[in-house]
Amino acid sequence: MMTIEEFSRRLRAGEITSTQVTEECLRRIDADNARLNVFTLVMADEARRRAREADKEVASGTDRGPLHGVPISIKDIIDIRGVPTTASSRVREGHVAERDAPVIAHLRQAGAVLVGKTNLHEFAFGTTSEDSAFGAVKNPHDPGRSAGGSSGGSGASVAAGMALASIGTDTGGSVRIPAGVCGTVGLKPTLGEVSIDGVVPLSRTMDHVGPLTASVADASLVYHALLGDARTAPPVPMPMHGLRLAVPRKYFCDLLDDEVRARFDAALDRLRAAGAHVDEIEIRHAADIAPVYLHIVLSDAAAYHAHTLETMPERYTPAVRLRLEMGRYVMAEDYVRALAGREVLAREVDAALAQHDALVLPTLPIVAPPIGAATVEVGRGREPVRNVMLRLTQLFNVTGHPAVSIPAGPTSSGLPCGVQLVGCRHQTDVLLKVALACEPQITGVSVPRGGTSGG
């Protein structure tokens, strides 16, 4: 995977053009999309036109910043003016977006080249990207396995070299989960930081927009572009020596695949060896995370879908329809209990971070599950795939803390797994400094630092 940093440096050195790299992305889409089912729409003509414009601007001395001329894919749940926003559902047939979502407008202003819209779990309500009107997204590392979800097409597009970055959404882990199983970086910023206008909602109180990229530095560049601040260079890594990390081992490490545990423990060993202090902390109400999350997300989603569940239920995929119907039975008093639990959990994560720079935990307990699997073997028994995949990510949608998944190297079977870092609310940039410092230790390989000349 070419990083945005490398692209940006070589573009300005005259070694490559946006047109060349965009054509390479389109070539890979043409070669592999039928096999991997990554894109719902390829915007080849627009991408070529934008890439030519970007190259002309570079030649004339115009520099829009680090994303200038960078091919980026967009989850098909975010509005791009003039094209459908399908949310990978037949319910949305005939829809055409009238305007760009603010995050798309910001990317255009930053000079990004939009190569197309990516497949997802229908209405972002699932973790495998299997239930989709366009069929299941396949994992580029093993097409028999899930690319994660709900932003599965986003993760697969970056992992397969079809784009240098992708924009996903994350309501329970939907950026970090595909990042984890596809071997990319995935950033969920602090709740409310990045606009969710022009995004089909799953839960307005837990939805986030965030980037999937090849590196933490790239995630920082795209994150700032999403905020409308395209000229911000990646932050300086926080010094490793004395970095204070905390592992919430109870609950979060209770149920892990043996190989995922081994990769996680190896990453912790490297972090310690590099000078980080690694403590253990406890989130006291961790056992309540799933019930709290479930009652909020089900209620929010059911409210949005109530009308179409009545008028066109047959257009939903069966599994997503059932999950949405479940939300129509949540009682108000239990929704209120979940909101109370949400406050408690947010305070407990705040408390855990009061003496630490970041929490560190696996992104998922498992590697990518086989497509079609309802349960997966983990620990001493079999667990529902959805529950396991959400287990370590959904807390930070409930609490709003920023979190980033970093590849922790492949397992012996060659499948990626990820390690998650979690920072203080409203300090996503500080989390990115920590993540930049930890990235070489987590990946197990040194990450070359190439400065962008874009400002």
Added chain:
Amino acid sequence: MTIDAWLQAAIADAERRGLPDLKPVLETLAKATTALRAADFNQSAVESRKSPVESPTSAAESRPS
């Protein structure tokens, strides 16, 4: 409403609506609701709420950016 009473009513409603496949899903929700109601952060009219966690000084306040 008790969870048992709710579950019976919900399953009956789902069957009336021609959605018998909802039954196992509703049973899953009932388990989650049972866990939620058992959590010690719930308030009661006869008992004052205990703070499950002391309000921390946030890292944002305690650490220079």
